[in-house]
Every structure is written in structure tokens, then in C-alpha cells.
Amino acid sequence: MRRKLAAGNWKMNGRAPDLDQIDALEAAHGDAGVDILICPPAPLLSRMAERARKIAVGGQDCHANASGAHTGDTSADMLVDAGASHVILGHSERRTDHGETDDDVRAKARAAFEAGLIAVICVGETLGEREAANTLDIISGQLAGSIPDTANGTNMVVAYEPVWAIGTGLVPSTDQIGEVHDFIRSKLEARFGEGVGRSVRLLYGGSVKGSNAAEIFAVSNVDGALVGGASLTADAFSPIITALDAS
Ligand code: PEP
Numbered sequence: 001m002r003r004k005l006a007a008g009n010w011k012m013n014g015r016a017p018d019l020d021q022i023d024a025l026e027a028a029h030g031d032a033g034v035d036i037l038i039c040p041p042a043p044l045l046s047r048m049a050e051r052a053r054k055i056a057v058g059g060q061d062c063h064a065n066a067s068g069a070h071t072g073d074t075s076a077d078m079l080v081d082a083g084a085s086h087v088i089l090g091h092s093e094r095r096t097d098h099g100e101t102d103d104d105v106r107a108k109a110r111a112a113f114e115a116g117l118i119a120v121i122c123v124g125e126t127l128g129e130r131e132a133a134n135t136l137d138i139i140s141g142q143l144a145g146s147i148p149d150t151a152n153g154t155n156m157v158v159a160y161e162p163v164w165a166i167g168t169g170l171v172p173s174t175d176q177i178g179e180v181h182d183f184i185r186s187k188l189e190a191r192f193g194e195g196v197g198r199s200v201r202l203l204y205g206g207s208v209k210g211s212n213a214a215e216i217f218a219v220s221n222v223d224g225a226l227v228g229g230a231s232l233t234a235d236a237f238s239p240i241i242t243a244l245d246a247s
Contacts, residue, residue: 002201004034004217005157005224006241007120008231009060009088009205014040022052024234025241030054034224034244037120038231039088042074049083058086058120061094064107066115076108076115086118088226090146092163102145110148113155120157120203120226121146123184127164135162136183143187152192153199158184159226165206167228174219177204181221210239217247 010018022038029036030053039058040048049057059082063073079087089112090105105121112119123142125135139160147156160180165171172180181202189197204216205226216222224244230236 002153002199002223004244004247005037005201005203006034006237006244007037007058007086007088007157007159007203007224007226008039008237009091009226009228010038010040010044010232011060011093011228012041013232014044016044016047018232019044019048019051021232021234021237022048022055025237026052026054028234028238029241029245032241032245034241036241037086039086039120042082045079045084046082056085057083058088058117059084060088060091062087062089062108062112062115062117064104064111066111076111076117079117080115084117086120086157087112088120088122088159090122090142092122092124092161092166096163102142105146106148109146109156110150113148113150118155118157119151120159121151122159122161122205122226124161124163124166124206130162130164135180139180139183140187143184144191147191151200152196153201157201157203158188159203159205160184161205161226167207169207171207171212171216174215177216177222178219181219185221208240210236210243213240213243214247217244 037056059079062076125138201223
């Protein structure tokens with residue numbers, strides 16, 4: 001049985017007063033039957049982790065090395081030290097803005113596993129790749145390249161995030177989401193064996209809102225969501241958590 005996960009990616013948003021959102025989420029969903037994760041920007045991480053009681057806190061990236069001359073970077077071990085239990089890796093904004101490759105993501109994931117973090121590894125096609133009917137090939141390549149051999153259902157979550165749906169208000173049809181999630185499940189089972197493949201949680205991400213969450217969570221092999229914009233306030237994130245809990 002896979003425990004459902006509602007994950008929020010605050011991206012480069014949030015200041016100290018926004019930590020109040022954590023209190024509001026915990027008050028509303030402290031007894032939820034799903035896991036809740038918020039990944040704030042690095043400067044807020046330790047303060048959020050100190051404040052959160054039931055909500056897990058994660059980083060948005062980590063370096064592949066444990067320490068050294070890497071100005072501006074954060075190691076997986078430092079995220080753990082700050083109170084993180086998870087880290088998002090391979091988000092399309094990292095792949096695009098920072099040129100991260102599948103090899104980079106795999107190296108970071110290895111570092112995350114070694115530090116004891118759960119890696120939320122993101123994959124997803126661009127609009128051009130979907131229109132050229134290359135979606136499944138792209139996903140297949142990203143899964144093969146970005147996921148280390150040591151991954152399993154305990155140390156990894158996979159997020160399917162079509163690049164064209166992130167922050168755009170566009171959402172794939174439930175058939176399109178189901179096709180990709182079933183495909184990811186089959187690829188994980190083929191590579192890691194049925195037991196491990198079935199234990200990995202698969203999140204959908206891309207313009208999830210309170211108004212579309214229930215229909216997305218009804219799709220097979222959707223175990224939760226990775227949410228950007230609608231995770232920034234408790235008011236917007238709360239209906240998504242409620243829909244997941246009810247699914
Ligand atoms: C994301 O950045 O992971 C994301 C899914 O963003 P949004 O929900 O805003 O589309």
C-alpha cells in the first residue's frame with residue numbers, strides 16, 4: 001500500500017511571515033491520512049523544519065558532492081542538518097535554468113540517498129516533445145538516466161511533471177496522465193522488480209489546483225501531487241490535501 005503524498009514546491013517564494021502557512025496547514029490537516037511535504041527556498045528551510053510538527057520539509061535541489069568549493073550550492077547532508085527529509089531533484093526549472101542533465105540528477109540522487117533523504121525525482125516532456133509523439137520515449141530516457149540503481153520505494157518518489165503544464169494553467173487530460181503514470185510504473189517494475197516498482201510513489205505535477213485535484217487523484221497510479229503555485233498558501237493547498245485524503 002503506497003501512502004499518498006501532497007508535496008508543495010515553493011520555488012523562489014517565501015519569507016519568514018509565510019511560515020504562518022505551516023501553522024494553518026497543520027491546524028487543518030494534522031490528522032490527515034496522507035503525507036504532507038513543503039519544500040521552501042533554502043533560507044527558510046531550518047526555520048520551517050523547527051516549526052513543523054507533522055509536515056515534512058524538503059530542499060529543492062542538492063549538490064552531488066558532500067562538501068567543497070561549490071559556491072552557492074547546498075549538499076544533501078546540509079539539507080539533513082537543516083531538518084529536511086526530502087529533496088526535489090531534476091525539476092524542469094533546474095534542468096532548463098541550470099542545464100542539469102540526467103547524469104547530474106542521478107549523481108545528486110545518489111548523494112541524497114547516502115545522506116538519508118527521500119529524493120523526489122522529476123521527469124516530464126516539453127510541449128514540442130508531446131506534439132511530436134515523443135512523450136514516452138522522453139520519459140523512458142529520463143527515468144533510465146536520472147534514477148540510480150539503488151533507488152527503491154523508501155528512498156525515492158517520482159514526479160511526472162509535463163513541462164508545458166507547469167505554472168501555465170494547462171493540464172493534460174486524465175487519459176494522458178494515466179498513460180504516463182502507468183508507463184512509469186511498468187518501467188520501474190521492469191527495472192527494479194515488481195515489489196519495488198509497485199512501492200514507489202508517483203506524483204503528478206503541473207497546474208494542480210483545488211478545482212482539478214479530485215479528478216487527477218482518481219487516475220490510476222497517481223499517488224499524490226507535486227504542487228507549485230497552489231502550495232504557497234494554506235487556503236490554496238488545503239483543498240488539494242483534502243481531495244487527496246478523500247481519494
Ligand atoms: C512545479 O513547479 O513543480 C509545479 C507543478 O508548479 P505549478 O503547480 O505551479 O504548475
